[in-house]
Amino acid sequence: MYFLNEEERKHLLKRxxxxSRELEVAEELRGWNWHTAPLEPPYDCRLALYEVAGSYCPTNRDLFLRRVARVRVKPNAAMVRGSALHAALVHVLVTAKRLIYQYGVERHIDICRQLQAxxxxxxxxxxxxLAPEEQADVAQKTALLTEFEKARIVARIQEVLVKHPYIGEDSLANLALPLVLEQKLDGSFLGLSQNLSADALIAFEPMIMDLKFGEPRDFHYLTTTGYALVMEAVYEYPVNLGCLVYVEFRDRRIIVRRDLHIIGDELRQWFIETRDEKARLVEEExxxxxxxxxxxTCPYFRVCH
Known part of the structure; x- marks a missing residue:
């Protein structure tokens, strides 16, 4: 899901x-300036990044119910399905890395065979x-996603091995799977949770990737922007790129669209304003x-109605 196709690589490399390297982001909007306005958190409450970036409720009453009224509800079917599909993808990628380190380059055939199985x-x-039909739907989609990703990883491993005859297992893992999955981040500098988890990070040219299984929404950009700001606050190097990965299941096929974007001043300002607005909602109840x-389908629909 995270591996760019040839056209996307050209777009990334040539455009x-x-x-992004020439981008002049306002210094006060870089995450490492978390201790000064406008990045300095105006309230003491700590928000999860999804609470800032998720704007599915037009009035943000879901945030009020969860954080102020302390109403607990079960996740809806779409949320459960998305979580299961995320888990399936991580399962394949982490297993592939583990097999590379377990067997080493000399037993690359065993790596590919076990991965294919x-x-x-x-x-x-x-x-x-979930209801039986929804369970069956999730099972079918996780199986389809697993097969899709296995084939791509095996091809990437073989491509790297063909190109680099003297490669070791650590380099093979890094070149074939150049991702850090579920990167843990402390967002407390920016008034966010200490326990953030970015879907994926490409470390060679820092790029935040976020996986979506629903329709594209404008506020999805707040997720990559928020993680970029946190990365800058924690590690103090610029993160200018984001990629939203939209996955659709159609007639037992997987359709992937990747939205590569620059995280400039406008997105950063939007994230800060949204964070402050939602923090005020919680702090002032x-x-x-x-x-x-x-x-x-909102989990809080029955509470509000």
Whole structure:
């Protein structure tokens, strides 16, 4: 899912990378200036990044109910499905890395064979609580995703081995799978949770990647922007690139669209303003009221109606 195709690589290398390196982000909007305005958190509360970046509720009443009213609800089917698909992808990628280190380059055939035989991870307890038809749908999609990703990883391993005859296992893992999955980050400098987890990070040219299994929404850019700011705050180097990976299942096929983008001043300012607005809602216990156009699949729909 995270591996760019040839056209995307050209777009990244010939357009976005040069532009991002010339990018003059306002110094006060770099994450390493977390101790000064406007990045300095105006309130003491700590928000999860998804609480800042997720704007599915038009009035943000879901945040009020969760953080102020302390209402606990079960995740909806889409959330459970997304979590299961994320887990399946991580399962394949982490297993591939583990096999490379376990067997080494000399036993590359064993690596590929075991990877090709890999089964999807067991369905979680949350998936097993879904209706039977929804369980079957999740099982089918996790199996399809697992097969899709296995084939791509095997091809990448073989491509690296063909090109580099004297490679070792650590370099093989790094070139074939140049990703850090579920990168743990402390967002407390920016008024966020200490326990953030970015879907994937490409370290060669720092780029935040976030996986989505729903329709594209403008506020999805806040996720990559938030993680970029946190990376800058923690490690003090610029992170100018993001990539939203949208995955669609259509007629037992997987369709992937990657939205590569530069994380400039406008996105950074949008994230800061959204963070401050939502932190104020929690800190001052403001009930924003029920939205006029609530989505019926919202986990809090029954609470509001």
């Amino acid at each position: 976005l990378l040069p532009k 890999l089964e999807p991870p067991p369905l979680s307890a949350a998936v097993r609580e 403001i009930d924003p009221g029920v939205a006029e156009d609530c989505h019926p």
